[in-house]
Amino acid sequence: MHGDVSFLELGSSEPDTSKSLAFFAAVFGWQVHPVPQGGGWFQGPRIRVGVHGGDPGPKIYVFFGVPNLEAAMDAVRRAGGHAHPLITDEPNFGRFANCRDPLGIPFGLHQA
Secondary structure (H helix, E strand, C coil): CCCCEEEEEEECCCCCCHHHHHHHHHHHCCCCEECCCCCEEEECCCCEEEEECCCCCCEEEEEEECCCHHHHHHHHHHCCCEECCCCEEECCCEEEEEEECCCCCEEEEEEC
């Protein structure tokens, strides 16, 4: 459904995310799926949860599902927000765009 939370991304300030991956695997029993560029992801009960390092500080990014990424990015801009022009295309995950609302709150758009 349009606007449902479709993906979470956990960002760490540490480049090595192995401690975070091990932590969430131990707490929730999730299987770690490492990715070649570092970090990894888990399949939660309803959505996937990614983990990456190298952020300025720890953050949780929420990605909202949309049927058309470009149209949703235009809607963000028309409403006064910012949609980063770079689109990430991840095989088996879909397409992602990073955005901010008018006050700077980060969020993402995800087209499966």
